[in-house]
Amino acid sequence: MTTEQPRANNEKHYPHTEVEAKWQKTWREKKTSATPVDPGADKYYVLEMFPYPSGRLHMGHCRVYSIGDAIARFLRMRGKKVLHPMGFDAFGLPAENAAIKHQVHPGDWTEKCISDMKDQFERMGFSLDWEREAVTCRADYYKWNQWFFIKMLERGLAYKKAAAINWCDTCQTVLANEQVEQGNCWRCGNAVTIRNLEQWFFKITDYADQLLNDLDKLSDWPESVKIMQRNWIGRSEGARVKFRLLPTGFQQGEAVPAAGATDETIEIFTTRPDTLFGVTFMSLAPEHPLVDSLVTGSDKEAGAKEFVAMVAQEDRFLRTAEGKEKEGFFTGRYAVNPVNGEAVPIYLANFVLMEYGTGAVMAVPAHDQRDFEFARKYSIPVKVVISPIPGSAGGPPASSVDEVLDSATMTAAYVDPGIMQSSAHFDGLPSEDAKPAIVSWLAERGLGEKTIQYKLRDWLVSRQRFWGTPIPIIYCDDCGAVPVPADQLPVTLPRDVQFTGSGNPLSGSSEFINVPCPKCGKQGRRETDTMDTFVDSSWYFLRYVDPLNSDEPFSKNAADAWMPVDQYIGGIEHAILHLLYSRFFTKVLRDLGLVNVDEPFQRLLAQGMVTNTYIDKNTGQLAVDENGRPKLAKMSKSLGNGVDPLEIIDQYGADTARLFILFAAPAEKELEWTDEGVNGCSKFLNRVWRLVHGTLDACEFAPEEAAALEPGNANDRELQFQVNRAIQRVGTEMGDRHHFNTSIAAIMELTNAIQTYLSSSHEFERMTLGFSVRALLLLLYPFAPHITSELWEKAGFDGAIEEQSFPAYDPKALEKDEVELALQVNGKNRSKVVVPSKASKEDIEAAALADERVQQFLEGRQPKKVIVVPGKLVNVVG
RNA sequence: GCCGAAGUGGCGGAACGGCAGACGCAGAGGACUCAAAAUCCUCCGUGGGCAACCACGUGUGGGUUCGAAUCCCACCUUCGGCACCA
Numbered sequence: 001m002t003t004e005q006p007r008a009n010n011e012k013h014y015p016h017t018e019v020e021a022k023w024q025k026t027w028r029e030k031k032t033s034a035t036p037v038d039p040g041a042d043k044y045y046v047l048e049m050f051p052y053p054s055g056r057l058h059m060g061h062c063r064v065y066s067i068g069d070a071i072a073r074f075l076r077m078r079g080k081k082v083l084h085p086m087g088f089d090a091f092g093l094p095a096e097n098a099a100i101k102h103q104v105h106p107g108d109w110t111e112k113c114i115s116d117m118k119d120q121f122e123r124m125g126f127s128l129d130w131e132r133e134a135v136t137c138r139a140d141y142y143k144w145n146q147w148f149f150i151k152m153l154e155r156g157l158a159y160k161k162a163a164a165i166n167w168c169d170t171c172q173t174v175l176a177n178e179q180v181e182q183g184n185c186w187r188c189g190n191a192v193t194i195r196n197l198e199q200w201f202f203k204i205t206d207y208a209d210q211l212l213n214d215l216d217k218l219s220d221w222p223e224s225v226k227i228m229q230r231n232w233i234g235r236s237e238g239a240r241v242k243f244r245l246l247p248t249g250f251q252q253g254e255a256v257p258a259a260g261a262t263d264e265t266i267e268i269f270t271t272r273p274d275t276l277f278g279v280t281f282m283s284l285a286p287e288h289p290l291v292d293s294l295v296t297g298s299d300k301e302a303g304a305k306e307f308v309a310m311v312a313q314e315d316r317f318l319r320t321a322e323g324k325e326k327e328g329f330f331t332g333r334y335a336v337n338p339v340n341g342e343a344v345p346i347y348l349a350n351f352v353l354m355e356y357g358t359g360a361v362m363a364v365p366a367h368d369q370r371d372f373e374f375a376r377k378y379s380i381p382v383k384v385v386i387s388p389i390p391g392s393a394g395g396p397p398a399s400s401v402d403e404v405l406d407s408a409t410m411t412a413a414y415v416d417p418g419i420m421q422s423s424a425h426f427d428g429l430p431s432e433d434a435k436p437a438i439v440s441w442l443a444e445r446g447l448g449e450k451t452i453q454y455k456l457r458d459w460l461v462s463r464q465r466f467w468g469t470p471i472p473i474i475y476c477d478d479c480g481a482v483p484v485p486a487d488q489l490p491v492t493l494p495r496d497v498q499f500t501g502s503g504n505p506l507s508g509s510s511e512f513i514n515v516p517c518p519k520c521g522k523q524g525r526r527e528t529d530t531m532d533t534f535v536d537s538s539w540y541f542l543r544y545v546d547p548l549n550s551d552e553p554f555s556k557n558a559a560d561a562w563m564p565v566d567q568y569i570g571g572i573e574h575a576i577l578h579l580l581y582s583r584f585f586t587k588v589l590r591d592l593g594l595v596n597v598d599e600p601f602q603r604l605l606a607q608g609m610v611t612n613t614y615i616d617k618n619t620g621q622l623a624v625d626e627n628g629r630p631k632l633a634k635m636s637k638s639l640g641n642g643v644d645p646l647e648i649i650d651q652y653g654a655d656t657a658r659l660f661i662l663f664a665a666p667a668e669k670e671l672e673w674t675d676e677g678v679n680g681c682s683k684f685l686n687r688v689w690r691l692v693h694g695t696l697d698a699c700e701f702a703p704e705e706a707a708a709l710e711p712g713n714a715n716d717r718e719l720q721f722q723v724n725r726a727i728q729r730v731g732t733e734m735g736d737r738h739h740f741n742t743s744i745a746a747i748m749e750l751t752n753a754i755q756t757y758l759s760s761s762h763e764f765e766r767m768t769l770g771f772s773v774r775a776l777l778l779l780l781y782p783f784a785p786h787i788t789s790e791l792w793e794k795a796g797f798d799g800a801i802e803e804q805s806f807p808a809y810d811p812k813a814l815e816k817d818e819v820e821l822a823l824q825v826n827g828k829n830r831s832k833v834v835v836p837s838k839a840s841k842e843d844i845e846a847a848a849l850a851d852e853r854v855q856q857f858l859e860g861r862q863p864k865k866v867i868v869v870p871g872k873l874v875n876v877v878g
Numbered sequence: 879g880c881c882g883a884a885g886u887g888g889c890g891g892a893a894c895g896g897c898a899g900a901c902g903c904a905g906a907g908g909a910c911u912c913a914a915a916a917u918c919c920u921c922c923g924u925g926g927g928c929a930a931c932c933a934c935g936u937g938u939g940g941g942u943u944c945g946a947a948u949c950c951c952a953c954c955u956u957c958g959g960c961a962c963c964a
């Protein structure tokens with residue numbers, strides 16, 4: 001049974017099901033969301049992060065697309081030429097898992113999901129240009145991934161190397177560093193292990209400085225996202241310093257051989273060259289390539305090998321966790337400190353990472369907490385070379401746990417800047433000044449150099465999975481790794497593949513693997529790794545500008561016309577991964593001459609999660625905190641607290657869902673789902689429905705310009721004021737600040753004002769009333785397009801509502817004849833006074849001082865000062 | 879530990895140095911109804927008072943200012959990110 005309302009009731013109750021279906025059909029047929037050609041200077045590119053086609057739209061999707069659609073519809077009314085496209089991030093593991101489970105081809109499964117989701121998109125009423133749809137799993141899209149890969153290979157930006165990489169056993173594939181969270185896989189949450197494999201990388205580190213510096217250009221990005229990216233890139237300024245190795249057999253305390261050390265050096269990276277004179281040992285990563293030659297043949301060989309094996313066995317995340325016991329092993333060898341010629345013992349240490357810096361560290365226990373703990377554990381000397389600045393020297397004294405820095409008694413490292421000591425001719429210098437001085441001293445002697453180090457690592461793009469873009473490489477015994485020639489692209493995924501759940505299905509497809517070498521024609525072997533799906537999403541915004549191009553990924557003209565994306569919207573969870581990769585791709589494409597922009601996304605809105613209460617699995621009750629309040633968590637399958645958008649659409653309609661989503665919280669904050677809140681929005685739309693039905697007579701007299709209204713009586717003028725103020729507020733809240741909740745509040749206030757006007761017992765001024773209703777519909781349209789389209793038509797206004805301009809307000813109507821000012825005495829509210837709005841400061845002051853209550857609170861004192869804030873208040877200080 | 883964001887009624891939130899609590903939800907009372915739902919009207923920060931009104935009030939403590947939720951300093955709490963990065 002449907003709950004269709006009888007016709008007679010339609011004026012009282014908004015029949016959302018039939019109205020929404022009607023307008024969705026109209027929009028589809030009229031192609032009202034089509035992208036304008038030749039956008040020119042008015043172009044505006046609104047983009048929301050495209051979804052993975054799971055087959056089901058969830059509330060998070062509804063939120064991000066409701067935000068984007070409100071912006072798109074609003075800006076079209078503002079005269080912008082809007083590009084608002086959509087597509088699907090369609091490669092990835094769920095399709096492959098479905099293939100294993102149901103023995104369907106991932107492509108068939110994915111296309112079915114896409115088709116289902118498009119229906120759901122339409123039911124939400126999003127104004128998307130589906131003719132520009134980009135689907136990453138289709139060969140006409142991923143062909144260009146392969147083309148970019150080859151371009152990157154030509155530029156030395158794609159390369160293959162053996163490396164210790166993150167392996168997820170559940171997903172049966174490797175992961176990029178960015179995809180490891182707290183030692184676990186970003187998608188399945190299982191522990192990541194380390195494997196040594198030959199893998200393809202993109203050299204994102206070549207762009208580290210640009211990715212860092214250009215963050216400063218992104219003035220319309222949230223500061224928090226920029227900071228997260230800065231931290232991820234992790235720039236450190238420091239120095240590389242060479243320590244020469246002493247020959248085998250050198251004993252501690254023995255004089256360093258006059259002829260110096262061997263020719264072999266160990267290079268370290270440090271951010272604290274000012275502490276070089278305090279070096280008392282050195283530590284190497286167990287994986288350091290020199291380890292073997294240091295110990296082979298010595299009595300330390302067996303022990304060292306055992307230590308290396310032990311560390312290698314350890315879980316990498318645990319090994320590098322703070323608080324982890326520092327483990328070391330003395331190699332029996334020494335190196336020479338280049339600044340003072342002292343011999344320092346060389347240790348292996350579990351906390352030194354081969355991937356960062358040079359894999360070797362100079363250790364200064366007096367001024368580095370980690371080195372300090374290590375030194376105390378292994379009874380290595382501590383040498384103080386920096387003393388705290390005395391408090392009197394201007395500026396605060398540096399902090400120190402220990403009152404006196406004595407190597408024997410100190411309990412913690414002193415890590416702050418200070419004054420150099422025990423550092424030869426650098427003594428007495430502030431340590432910050434000594435940094436460059438020591439580096440220059442080293443550089444002059446060829447012992448070291450200034451350098452910049454990043455935490456950012458190259459992007460590992462190989463995946464041992466079927467459902468991704470095949471890496472376009474053919475291995476040949478004679479020619480090595482040969483790229484597939486551009487005219488032979490795309491390398492398409494084979495259809496006849498077995499999905500067994502173990503290993504990469506591509507390795508079992510002889511048709512796919514066995515191909516001739518493009519260079520010499522001999523039998524070759526095709527690469528079976530596919531690309532990380534983040535490659536797909538790193539440039540999809542560029543495909544939308546020219547989606548049907550079969551000769552190029554996109555034409556430069558189209559990119560120049562539309563790029564950058566003016567407003568990008570998506571979840572904060574992509575603050576590092578996707579946004580960093582997209583920025584990298586854009587810069588590479590710029591260097592390839594394909595685009596003119598440095599940055600892809602002008603303005604970024606990171607929307608918050610959608611949360612709900614949930615049932616605690618242990619108690620079977622609503623989960624509550626210690627105060628008995630219901631706990632909130634992100635809507636998820638595992639907690640079972642998701643709300644199905646389709647059910648909400650069925651019950652309340654898409655407009656209600658959209659309105660609630662935008663009204664209940666600011667876009668960047670968490671959105672707490674409440675049925676009561678949804679109901680409130682539904683009530684509001686019904687109120688608008690009835691209100692407009694009750695004023696249809698007046699609508700035919702509605703002027704298009706606010707300035708055309710007659711002044712009328714006080715009631716009329718008040719409504720004119722309210723409607724003009726609402727237009728002004730929604731204009732700035734939407735246009736400048738993207739505050740959807742306060743925009744909707746302003747529209748509700750206008751609705752209340754019209755209702756108040758109607759319930760006042762006087763004759764209605766039909767132009768004023770009609771104009772107010774007309775404006776109400778226009779203001780509400782970007783948030784609730786279906787109901788406003790229907791009411792616009794019912795009211796008999798000209799044209800379709802989506803073709804209308806956003807209304808202009810009349811500044812004159814915002815000026816009132818009289819204003820009420822708050823009267824304060826010494827900053828406390830004491831009274832009110834009504835004055836003509838054009839009253840002079842002197843008149844206002846006089847009115848304030850004449851006020852009885854002001855006099856009373858002055859208690860006979862003479863006012864010392866009177867502050868007049870026009871239109872707001874008067875503060876009498878006395 | 880470091881970096882960042884945020885702390886405002888019973889709840890979501892508003893207020894870009896100028897009347898704190900807009901708008902909405904929940905709640906209370908009333909109207910309509912046989913009744914319920916829906917709808918409409920009124921009230922709704924705390925304490926005192928019959929009332930007009932008074933005092934207090936934006937995490938805590940200071941400061942700047944005629945005036946601070948808003949700016950500055952210190953601290954507390956919550957959330958998010960990073961975390962032995964040399």
